Amino acid sequence: MSLRELLRRIENIVQVGTISVTKSSQGKALAKVIVHDDGEDKRVTKFLPVLSFANSFAKVWFPIKVGEQVLVISPFGNANSGFIIRSIFNRACKEPHGANEHTTIVEFEDKTRFVYDSKSKKFEVDCVGDITLKAGGNIKIEAAGDVDIDGSRIDLN
Template sequence: MMRARTDEDDFDPSGLIQIGTVKSVDLAAARCIVETGDIETPPLRWIEGRMGATRIWSPPSAGEQVLLICMDGELGGGLVLRGIPSDAFAPAGNSAEELIEFADGARIAYDPEAHRLTAQLPGGSTADITADQVTITGNVAIDGDVTVTGKLTAEDDVIGGGKSLKSHKHSAVQPGGGQSGPPV
Protein backbone atom coordinates (compact mmCIF):
# COMPACT_ATOMS: atom_id res chain seq x y z
CA MET A 1 0.00 0.00 0.00
CA MET A 2 1.33 3.45 -0.87
CA ARG A 3 1.70 6.11 1.74
CA ALA A 4 1.70 9.86 1.24
CA ARG A 5 5.16 11.40 1.10
CA THR A 6 5.87 14.11 3.65
CA ASP A 7 8.31 17.01 3.41
CA GLU A 8 10.51 15.31 6.02
CA ASP A 9 11.07 12.27 3.79
CA ASP A 10 14.31 12.00 1.90
CA PHE A 11 13.18 11.84 -1.70
CA ASP A 12 15.28 10.59 -4.60
CA PRO A 13 13.51 11.35 -7.91
CA SER A 14 15.73 8.83 -9.72
CA GLY A 15 13.62 6.09 -8.13
CA LEU A 16 10.39 7.22 -9.82
CA ILE A 17 11.12 5.75 -13.26
CA GLN A 18 13.61 2.97 -13.94
CA ILE A 19 14.35 0.53 -16.73
CA GLY A 20 14.33 -3.13 -15.75
CA THR A 21 13.98 -6.67 -17.06
CA VAL A 22 11.18 -9.11 -16.22
CA LYS A 23 12.60 -11.96 -14.13
CA SER A 24 9.43 -14.03 -13.71
CA VAL A 25 5.69 -13.88 -14.33
CA ASP A 26 2.84 -15.22 -12.15
CA LEU A 27 -0.04 -15.55 -14.62
CA ALA A 28 -2.66 -16.51 -12.02
CA ALA A 29 -1.89 -13.43 -9.90
CA ALA A 30 -1.24 -11.15 -12.92
CA ARG A 31 2.03 -10.01 -11.36
CA CYS A 32 5.68 -10.04 -12.42
CA ILE A 33 9.03 -9.64 -10.68
CA VAL A 34 11.43 -7.17 -12.29
CA GLU A 35 15.19 -6.83 -11.91
CA THR A 36 16.71 -3.38 -12.16
CA GLY A 37 20.44 -3.29 -11.51
CA ASP A 38 21.04 -5.37 -8.37
CA ILE A 39 17.49 -4.83 -7.13
CA GLU A 40 14.63 -7.31 -7.48
CA THR A 41 11.10 -5.98 -7.05
CA PRO A 42 8.29 -7.69 -5.22
CA PRO A 43 5.52 -9.00 -7.52
CA LEU A 44 4.12 -5.98 -9.41
CA ARG A 45 1.11 -5.36 -11.64
CA TRP A 46 1.75 -4.62 -15.30
CA ILE A 47 -0.13 -2.12 -17.45
CA GLU A 48 -2.36 -3.57 -20.17
CA GLY A 49 -3.65 -1.79 -23.28
CA ARG A 50 -7.21 -1.88 -21.91
CA MET A 51 -8.78 -2.98 -18.65
CA GLY A 52 -12.40 -1.82 -18.54
CA ALA A 53 -15.46 -3.10 -20.40
CA THR A 54 -12.99 -4.08 -23.15
CA ARG A 55 -10.03 -6.00 -21.76
CA ILE A 56 -6.71 -7.10 -23.23
CA TRP A 57 -4.63 -9.91 -21.77
CA SER A 58 -1.04 -9.97 -22.99
CA PRO A 59 1.29 -10.85 -20.11
CA PRO A 60 4.95 -9.86 -20.20
CA SER A 61 7.68 -12.39 -20.97
CA ALA A 62 10.67 -13.28 -18.83
CA GLY A 63 13.58 -11.30 -20.25
CA GLU A 64 11.36 -8.49 -21.60
CA GLN A 65 12.70 -4.99 -21.00
CA VAL A 66 10.22 -2.78 -19.14
CA LEU A 67 9.81 0.62 -17.57
CA LEU A 68 9.13 0.67 -13.82
CA ILE A 69 6.92 3.52 -12.70
CA CYS A 70 7.29 3.79 -8.93
CA MET A 71 4.97 6.27 -7.27
CA ASP A 72 6.77 8.10 -4.48
CA GLY A 73 9.90 6.12 -5.44
CA GLU A 74 8.60 2.98 -3.68
CA LEU A 75 9.31 -0.23 -5.65
CA GLY A 76 6.54 -2.08 -3.82
CA GLY A 77 3.90 0.24 -5.28
CA GLY A 78 5.36 0.25 -8.76
CA LEU A 79 3.67 -0.52 -12.05
CA VAL A 80 5.31 -2.22 -15.02
CA LEU A 81 5.01 -0.63 -18.47
CA ARG A 82 5.97 -3.21 -21.07
CA GLY A 83 7.28 -3.03 -24.61
CA ILE A 84 10.80 -1.58 -24.67
CA PRO A 85 12.76 -3.17 -27.57
CA SER A 86 16.00 -4.88 -26.54
CA ASP A 87 18.59 -7.30 -27.88
CA ALA A 88 16.61 -10.19 -26.36
CA PHE A 89 13.34 -9.00 -27.93
CA ALA A 90 14.00 -6.86 -30.99
CA PRO A 91 11.16 -4.98 -32.73
CA ALA A 92 8.89 -7.33 -34.69
CA GLY A 93 8.82 -5.09 -37.75
CA ASN A 94 10.37 -2.11 -39.47
CA SER A 95 7.64 -0.82 -41.80
CA ALA A 96 4.16 0.74 -41.70
CA GLU A 97 2.75 -2.77 -41.23
CA GLU A 98 1.28 -3.22 -37.75
CA LEU A 99 1.73 -6.70 -36.37
CA ILE A 100 1.58 -9.04 -33.43
CA GLU A 101 4.05 -11.93 -33.31
CA PHE A 102 3.63 -14.77 -30.84
CA ALA A 103 6.32 -17.00 -29.30
CA ASP A 104 5.29 -20.02 -31.46
CA GLY A 105 5.72 -18.05 -34.71
CA ALA A 106 2.06 -17.13 -35.24
CA ARG A 107 1.66 -13.67 -36.76
CA ILE A 108 -1.26 -11.29 -37.30
CA ALA A 109 -0.51 -8.21 -39.40
CA TYR A 110 -2.19 -5.32 -41.16
CA ASP A 111 -0.42 -3.32 -43.87
CA PRO A 112 -2.28 0.00 -44.26
CA GLU A 113 -0.38 0.85 -47.44
CA ALA A 114 -1.35 -2.41 -49.20
CA HIS A 115 -4.73 -2.65 -47.39
CA ARG A 116 -3.91 -6.25 -46.50
CA LEU A 117 -4.73 -8.22 -43.35
CA THR A 118 -2.81 -11.47 -42.84
CA ALA A 119 -2.84 -14.18 -40.20
CA GLN A 120 -0.13 -16.82 -40.35
CA LEU A 121 -0.18 -19.81 -38.02
CA PRO A 122 2.57 -22.42 -37.55
CA GLY A 123 2.09 -25.99 -38.79
CA GLY A 124 -0.42 -28.06 -36.85
CA SER A 125 -2.48 -25.00 -35.92
CA THR A 126 -6.21 -24.49 -36.22
CA ALA A 127 -8.26 -21.31 -36.60
CA ASP A 128 -11.82 -21.25 -35.28
CA ILE A 129 -14.58 -18.71 -35.89
CA THR A 130 -17.76 -19.19 -33.85
CA ALA A 131 -20.74 -17.02 -34.76
CA ASP A 132 -24.39 -17.39 -35.71
CA GLN A 133 -23.47 -16.09 -39.17
CA VAL A 134 -20.22 -15.32 -40.98
CA THR A 135 -20.34 -13.08 -44.04
CA ILE A 136 -17.43 -12.69 -46.44
CA THR A 137 -17.75 -10.07 -49.18
CA GLY A 138 -15.38 -10.53 -52.10
CA ASN A 139 -13.81 -13.41 -53.97
CA VAL A 140 -12.54 -16.30 -51.86
CA ALA A 141 -9.68 -18.62 -52.82
CA ILE A 142 -9.16 -21.79 -50.79
CA ASP A 143 -5.99 -23.83 -51.29
CA GLY A 144 -7.01 -27.10 -49.67
CA ASP A 145 -9.96 -29.40 -49.10
CA VAL A 146 -13.36 -28.14 -47.95
CA THR A 147 -15.76 -30.15 -45.80
CA VAL A 148 -19.35 -29.00 -45.32
CA THR A 149 -21.59 -30.67 -42.74
CA GLY A 150 -24.66 -28.58 -43.58
CA LYS A 151 -26.41 -27.55 -46.77
CA LEU A 152 -24.35 -25.77 -49.46
CA THR A 153 -26.38 -23.22 -51.43
CA ALA A 154 -25.24 -21.37 -54.55
CA GLU A 155 -27.33 -18.68 -56.25
CA ASP A 156 -25.32 -18.92 -59.47
CA ASP A 157 -23.43 -21.80 -61.06
CA VAL A 158 -21.24 -24.41 -59.40
CA ILE A 159 -18.21 -25.52 -61.39
CA GLY A 160 -16.25 -28.65 -60.49
CA GLY A 161 -13.37 -30.00 -62.53
CA GLY A 162 -14.16 -27.44 -65.22
CA LYS A 163 -17.76 -28.72 -65.59
CA SER A 164 -20.72 -26.37 -65.05
CA LEU A 165 -23.55 -27.76 -62.94
CA LYS A 166 -26.05 -25.51 -64.74
CA SER A 167 -24.99 -25.96 -68.36
CA HIS A 168 -23.03 -29.20 -68.67
CA LYS A 169 -24.17 -31.82 -71.18
CA HIS A 170 -24.02 -35.61 -70.87
CA SER A 171 -22.94 -38.16 -73.45
CA ALA A 172 -24.62 -41.53 -74.12
CA VAL A 173 -28.06 -40.35 -73.01
CA GLN A 174 -30.54 -43.26 -73.08
CA PRO A 175 -34.33 -43.12 -72.80
CA GLY A 176 -36.15 -44.75 -69.90
CA GLY A 177 -34.27 -46.12 -66.89
CA GLY A 178 -30.82 -46.06 -68.51
CA GLN A 179 -28.01 -43.97 -67.13
CA SER A 180 -26.30 -41.26 -69.10
CA GLY A 181 -22.58 -41.05 -69.60
CA PRO A 182 -20.34 -38.63 -67.74
CA PRO A 183 -20.56 -34.85 -68.28
CA VAL A 184 -18.83 -33.54 -71.39
Protein backbone atom coordinates (compact mmCIF):
# COMPACT_ATOMS: atom_id res chain seq x y z
CA MET A 1 0.00 0.00 0.00
CA SER A 2 1.40 3.39 -0.99
CA LEU A 3 1.82 6.27 1.46
CA ARG A 4 -0.77 8.23 -0.52
CA GLU A 5 -3.33 5.40 -0.19
CA LEU A 6 -2.58 5.07 3.53
CA LEU A 7 -3.16 8.83 4.06
CA ARG A 8 -6.43 8.67 2.08
CA ARG A 9 -7.68 5.82 4.27
CA ILE A 10 -6.72 7.62 7.48
CA GLU A 11 -8.58 10.75 6.29
CA ASN A 12 -11.66 8.60 5.58
CA ILE A 13 -11.87 6.96 9.03
CA VAL A 14 -13.98 9.81 10.50
CA GLN A 15 -15.66 12.38 8.25
CA VAL A 16 -18.30 15.04 8.84
CA GLY A 17 -20.91 15.15 6.10
CA THR A 18 -24.45 16.05 5.12
CA ILE A 19 -27.22 13.61 4.20
CA SER A 20 -28.05 13.90 0.48
CA VAL A 21 -30.47 10.99 -0.10
CA THR A 22 -32.31 8.61 2.23
CA LYS A 23 -34.42 5.48 2.09
CA SER A 24 -36.54 6.62 5.05
CA SER A 25 -39.70 6.64 2.91
CA GLN A 26 -39.16 2.89 2.43
CA GLY A 27 -38.74 2.34 6.17
CA LYS A 28 -34.99 1.78 5.79
CA ALA A 29 -32.25 3.31 7.96
CA LEU A 30 -29.98 3.95 4.99
CA ALA A 31 -28.60 7.20 3.57
CA LYS A 32 -26.00 8.66 1.22
CA VAL A 33 -23.70 11.34 2.63
CA ILE A 34 -21.84 14.20 0.94
CA VAL A 35 -18.45 13.87 2.65
CA HIS A 36 -16.60 16.39 0.51
CA ASP A 37 -17.85 19.32 -1.57
CA ASP A 38 -15.51 22.15 -2.45
CA GLY A 39 -17.65 23.39 -5.34
CA GLU A 40 -15.56 21.64 -7.99
CA ASP A 41 -15.11 18.19 -6.50
CA LYS A 42 -17.98 16.40 -4.73
CA ARG A 43 -17.75 12.99 -3.04
CA VAL A 44 -20.93 11.15 -2.04
CA THR A 45 -20.93 7.78 -0.29
CA LYS A 46 -23.01 4.78 -1.31
CA PHE A 47 -26.04 4.02 0.87
CA LEU A 48 -24.73 3.43 4.39
CA PRO A 49 -26.51 2.10 7.49
CA VAL A 50 -27.56 4.65 10.12
CA LEU A 51 -26.65 3.88 13.72
CA SER A 52 -29.90 3.60 15.66
CA PHE A 53 -31.20 2.25 18.95
CA ALA A 54 -32.35 -1.17 17.83
CA ASN A 55 -31.96 -4.72 19.10
CA SER A 56 -34.04 -7.89 19.44
CA PHE A 57 -36.33 -6.48 22.15
CA ALA A 58 -36.76 -2.76 21.38
CA LYS A 59 -36.52 -0.44 18.39
CA VAL A 60 -36.67 3.35 18.07
CA TRP A 61 -37.31 4.87 14.63
CA PHE A 62 -36.48 8.46 13.83
CA PRO A 63 -36.32 8.93 10.06
CA ILE A 64 -33.07 10.47 8.87
CA LYS A 65 -33.59 13.62 6.79
CA VAL A 66 -31.83 15.20 3.82
CA GLY A 67 -29.66 18.07 5.04
CA GLU A 68 -28.94 16.49 8.45
CA GLN A 69 -25.29 16.88 9.49
CA VAL A 70 -23.71 13.54 10.48
CA LEU A 71 -20.47 11.66 11.08
CA VAL A 72 -19.40 8.85 8.76
CA ILE A 73 -17.26 6.27 10.55
CA SER A 74 -15.27 4.00 8.23
CA PRO A 75 -13.18 1.62 10.37
CA PHE A 76 -10.92 0.57 7.48
CA GLY A 77 -10.78 3.95 5.73
CA ASN A 78 -13.20 3.06 2.93
CA ALA A 79 -16.04 5.61 3.09
CA ASN A 80 -18.37 3.25 1.21
CA SER A 81 -18.13 0.54 3.88
CA GLY A 82 -18.80 2.67 6.93
CA PHE A 83 -21.82 3.66 8.96
CA ILE A 84 -23.52 6.92 9.95
CA ILE A 85 -23.69 8.47 13.41
CA ARG A 86 -26.42 11.00 13.10
CA SER A 87 -27.34 14.48 14.21
CA ILE A 88 -24.83 17.11 15.12
CA PHE A 89 -26.24 20.33 16.59
CA ASN A 90 -24.98 23.26 14.53
CA ARG A 91 -25.94 26.79 13.39
CA ALA A 92 -28.76 25.44 11.21
CA CYS A 93 -29.97 22.90 13.80
CA LYS A 94 -29.97 24.36 17.31
CA GLU A 95 -30.66 22.57 20.58
CA PRO A 96 -34.36 22.68 21.51
CA HIS A 97 -35.68 25.46 23.75
CA GLY A 98 -35.33 24.48 27.42
CA ALA A 99 -32.38 22.12 26.92
CA ASN A 100 -30.23 21.73 30.06
CA GLU A 101 -28.45 19.08 32.15
CA HIS A 102 -31.62 17.66 33.75
CA THR A 103 -34.16 17.92 30.93
CA THR A 104 -34.75 15.39 28.16
CA ILE A 105 -36.57 16.84 25.15
CA VAL A 106 -37.93 15.22 22.01
CA GLU A 107 -39.11 17.89 19.58
CA PHE A 108 -40.59 17.17 16.17
CA GLU A 109 -40.60 19.35 13.06
CA ASP A 110 -44.28 20.34 13.63
CA LYS A 111 -43.29 21.56 17.17
CA THR A 112 -44.91 18.65 19.04
CA ARG A 113 -42.75 18.10 22.14
CA PHE A 114 -42.14 15.59 24.92
CA VAL A 115 -40.26 17.14 27.84
CA TYR A 116 -39.14 15.39 31.02
CA ASP A 117 -37.41 17.38 33.75
CA SER A 118 -35.80 14.95 36.22
CA LYS A 119 -35.12 17.76 38.70
CA SER A 120 -38.77 18.87 38.99
CA LYS A 121 -40.03 15.34 38.13
CA LYS A 122 -42.43 16.79 35.57
CA PHE A 123 -43.35 15.20 32.22
CA GLU A 124 -45.08 17.34 29.58
CA VAL A 125 -46.57 16.45 26.23
CA ASP A 126 -47.40 19.36 23.93
CA CYS A 127 -49.04 17.92 20.83
CA VAL A 128 -50.18 20.19 17.99
CA GLY A 129 -52.58 17.51 16.71
CA ASP A 130 -54.71 14.65 18.02
CA ILE A 131 -53.60 12.04 20.57
CA THR A 132 -54.89 8.47 20.51
CA LEU A 133 -54.22 5.93 23.27
CA LYS A 134 -55.02 2.26 22.54
CA ALA A 135 -54.77 -0.58 25.00
CA GLY A 136 -55.40 -4.29 24.58
CA GLY A 137 -56.17 -4.33 28.27
CA ASN A 138 -57.10 -1.82 30.95
CA ILE A 139 -56.05 1.82 31.27
CA LYS A 140 -55.53 3.06 34.81
CA ILE A 141 -55.01 6.71 35.73
CA GLU A 142 -53.76 7.46 39.25
CA ALA A 143 -52.87 10.80 40.76
CA ALA A 144 -51.77 11.71 44.27
CA GLY A 145 -53.35 15.12 43.58
CA ASP A 146 -56.24 16.46 41.53
CA VAL A 147 -57.18 15.32 38.02
CA ASP A 148 -58.40 18.11 35.74
CA ILE A 149 -60.01 17.45 32.36
CA ASP A 150 -60.81 20.42 30.16
CA GLY A 151 -62.28 20.16 26.68
CA SER A 152 -64.99 21.59 24.46
CA ARG A 153 -66.90 18.31 24.94
CA ILE A 154 -66.22 15.28 27.17
CA ASP A 155 -67.79 11.93 26.26
CA LEU A 156 -67.77 9.09 28.82
CA ASN A 157 -69.19 5.64 27.99
